[in-house]
Amino acid sequence: MTHIVRIDASALSQGSESKKLADFFCEQFMQNHPNTQLTQHILAQTLPSHIDEAFIGAAYTPAHARTEQQKERLSYSDQHVQALKRADVLLISTPMYNFSLPSTLKAWLDNVTRVGETFKYDANGPEGLLNIPKVIVIVSSGGDYTQAPLNKMNFVEPYLTTILGFIGLHNVTFVNAPGLAMGEESKTRALNNAQQALLNLI
Numbered sequence: 776m777t778h779i780v781r782i783d784a785s786a787l788s789q790g791s792e793s794k795k796l797a798d799f800f801c802e803q804f805m806q807n808h809p810n811t812q813l814t815q816h817i818l819a820q821t822l823p824s825h826i827d828e829a830f831i832g833a834a835y836t837p838a839h840a841r842t843e844q845q846k847e848r849l850s851y852s853d854q855h856v857q858a859l860k861r862a863d864v865l866l867i868s869t870p871m872y873n874f875s876l877p878s879t880l881k882a883w884l885d886n887v888t889r890v891g892e893t894f895k896y897d898a899n900g901p902e903g904l905l906n907i908p909k910v911i912v913i914v915s916s917g918g919d920y921t922q923a924p925l926n927k928m929n930f931v932e933p934y935l936t937t938i939l940g941f942i943g944l945h946n947v948t949f950v951n952a953p954g955l956a957m958g959e960e961s962k963t964r965a966l967n968n969a970q971q972a973l974l975n976l977i
């Protein structure tokens with residue numbers, strides 16, 4: 776049994792290009808691996824909460840000492856952390872919004888970056904605790920910020936590389952679909968290239 780955890784960050788309920796690419800990957804993957812369990816979270820449908828004082832208090836209280844209220848505050852985070860611990864594949868689909876991540880994806884990452892659960896600090900510094908064999912991030916964007924010099928304006932890939940590495944996921948494959956607002960030819964080329972790159976990952 777292969778367990779895919781899929782996170783979709785587009786705000787669109789219809790017509791999202793990043794979600795369509797994630798659908799494509801899942802369909803192709805499941806044809807090749809029929810014994811697959813898919814857990815999908817559409818962040819725009821069930822918004823992850825932001826870090827607040829209650830979250831910090833609960834997360835930094837040892838598990839055995841947490842009050843019922845603190846356990847309740849961490850329930851979304853716990854559920855997602857446990858799913859990541861069981862995952863064989865993590866698939867994130869996201870647009871670029873204002874040169875960075877949708878705030879929903881940042882909030883989700885804040886929920887799964889948990890001391891003692893997905894990272895720890897010891898004498899050697901930080902250590903990521905997750906180990907997911909395949910991590911794929913699909914990024915769609917209207918412009919093309921994948922190449923120098925404009926890649927200096929791309930805060931999606933550097934941030935995701937850093938935060939996923941911090942929680943132990945060092946081997947992340949990015950599949951970009953850039954230039955989707957740069958004319959039909961550019962869009963068709965980008966989507967075809969992204970589909971081909973996804974097929975190569977199955």
Ligand SMILES: Cc1cc2nc3c(=O)[nH]c(=O)nc-3n(C[C@H](O)[C@H](O)[C@H](O)COP(=O)(O)O)c2cc1C
Nearest residue numbers: 785791792793794870871872873874915916917918
């Ligand atoms: C609020 C908003 C902000 C955006 N910011 C950027 C941006 O900074 N750079 C860019 O290239 N495209 C930007 N875009 C375009 C999207 O990245 C592009 O339309 C992408 O395909 C959206 O993904 P989706 O189709 O999966 O929703 C933005 C779109 C929206 C709606």
